[in-house]
Amino acid sequence: MNTKYIDLISQTFYFPQDEFTLDGQFLKFHDIDLKALVETYGAPLKFTYLPQITNNIKRAKHWFSNAIDKHGYQGTYNYSYCTKSSHFKHILNEALKNDIHIETSSAFDIDIVENLKQEGKITDNTFVLCNGFKRAQYITNIARLMNEGHKNCIPIIDNYEEIDLLSEEIKGTFKVGIRIASEEEPKFEFYTSRLGIGYKNIVPFYKNQIQNNDKVTLKMLHFFINTGIRDNAYYWNELLKCLKVYISLKKICPTLDSLNIGGGFPIKNSLAFDFDYEYMVDEIINQIQIACNDAGVDVPHIFTEFGSFTVGESGGAIYEVLYQKQQNDREKWNMINSSFITTLPDTWAINKRFIMLPINRWNDTYERVLLGGLTCDSDDYYNSEQHMNAIYLPKYSKEKPLYIGFFNTGAYQETIGGFGGLQHCLIPSPKHVLIDKDANGNITTKLFSEQQKSEDLLNILGYHSTSNKQELK
Structure with a gap:
């Protein structure tokens, strides 16, 4: 026995x-x-x-590179690390060896970015995507970073007041993204994410606050769902709704050229873990290309924000x-x-x-x-x-x-x-x-x-x- x-x-x-x-x-x-x-x-x-941090970054880049080549996709892929998963210096130092970008979520994150810039780990070409609800200090720190020449800092607008708050402190023109307030799974106790702006309100928001604003350029649409990237009807349905918003915006906003599909790749939590990452990446690229081609608009550059996937394993x-x-x-x-x-x-x-x-x-x-x-x-x-x-x-x-x-x-x-x-x-x-x-x-x-x-x-x-x-x- x-x-x-x-x-x-x-x-x-x-x-x-x-x-x-x-x-x-x-x-x-x-x-x-x-x-x-x-x-x-x-x-x-x-x-x-x-070394596992570098291993996972390289894996994801490889999957997206293969999918882009397979489908003849005309956009680029940009890997970003969301620092809230782990802010430690040894983590950032390892991740930044791999030509990646950064997603932040609070004021002190910008201090970390500035420290990394001083050490040459980040350059002005590194995208710094600023998510989260932005209190006064966060706004001030974002403005300081941009005023010091970091033009690839992109605040992701989370509420209707942030454009005005940023405009008061940023000198010159600046780029922004808009976060979609995705709808949650039916089992959730609320229907819509507290983060971002609702699907139906994004185009009116763009027209009211950005379209005729000479100081602000819309660069990115940001999409993220709480349960992460999963091969289920809920994820694909939300992605298609996001693409409809992107297409509607793209038709009236030529400067919009990037789609941030967020993060949420699962990590191995069991010896029986089975997730086909390569299939998911391939199908995401395929769905984006089909939707854009059908609508007659250019495909976007793709950004992801992988936190747990980067550092968890x-x-x-x-x-x-x-x-x-x-x-x-x-x-x-x-x-x-x-x-x-x-x-x-x-x-x-x-x-x-x-x-x-x-x-x-x-x-x-x-x-x-x-x-x-x-x-x-x-x-x-x-x-x-x-x-x-x-x-x-x-x-x-x-x-x-x-x-x-x-x-x-x-x-x-x-x-x-x-x-x-x-x-x-x-x-x-x-x-x-x-x-x-x-x-x-x-x-x-x-x-x-x-x-x-x-x-x-x-x-x-x-x-x-x-x-x-x-x-x-």
Whole structure:
């Protein structure tokens, strides 16, 4: 009878896979020796495998290049990274090696752009697409960037007041895009996205505020739906509605030449993950070309804004199982030495799934378990109720430590969890390790941040504050 963990995985999935292989009974991820990583840095730890960022950017560029060549498409493709997925400098540095553009969403993003420009990572030819609802500081920062000569900064208009606000601070002419307020899936509790301007209102908005405005040029139409790019009737229907708006605008606005189809490419969240990226790209290009040809208008240049797809599959987290609690005759709780709420907040906030596999003991027998975090919160768990599949792991043994890894966690977790700040129940943030390859293709590691210490948290809380006290008058 096959009762080893390796047997369970081999019988359930195609294994090994491109990024997951075994070295004896130890798991490797992109040829990274995870056993050695734990031995060097301990657990819990987080890591970022930087080369995967470049790998995914190149994959997407390849798919679009093939589709454009196949269909004789006359527009260009422009890959943009939406920084909100991860603002860290090491992430941007890696992504910008690949001749890409940037999408921002708030005022401080522009400060990051200016920092990257000073270091030569971004040039005036880099498109900076400014999305989001624009408060005063965001408007000011966009204007500063454009006034300093960055003409490829394109504010994406989100509401009716932004044209006037931008015009007050930007010297000279400037280009803009308009975001479509897409309609949400029927299961949503609201009908239309809060972001952007409604389908029926975009042409009147252009006529009222842009068409006869000598200072403003419409360059781009922006389309994005919350559920991302999926091969379903909802996505294709929304895309066709977007194309109708583009065609209507193009017929009265010759300067409109770009369509931003947003982002939302899914990332691998299971060993059974199956998504035909190449087909989706090919069909998107095909649908855009058919609609434009039928209407007798030029096809647009294509922009995408990939965040999770860019950075998500570069990240991982490793924990140690500290203890097993048998709470009743059916439920065994494996307690990890960290917290899901603080280190992987998407697992409880939006019930997101990640690939979870043991690092060691693949030749041991397995059991069904629940995974619990260290906080006092009842939601600090990861199990089959929140997720589609039951969790099976090598049997707990006090004498044989078990390490488990969560993979493809690189997008959003640090910013949602509050990197470097307070964590629920004051559970410290774990170490974070950057993994790269040298010129010879050898794996290298570097400690990016230490695990939080009590002094770090006490300083934030004001117990060890050394800041100057100012008497209220």
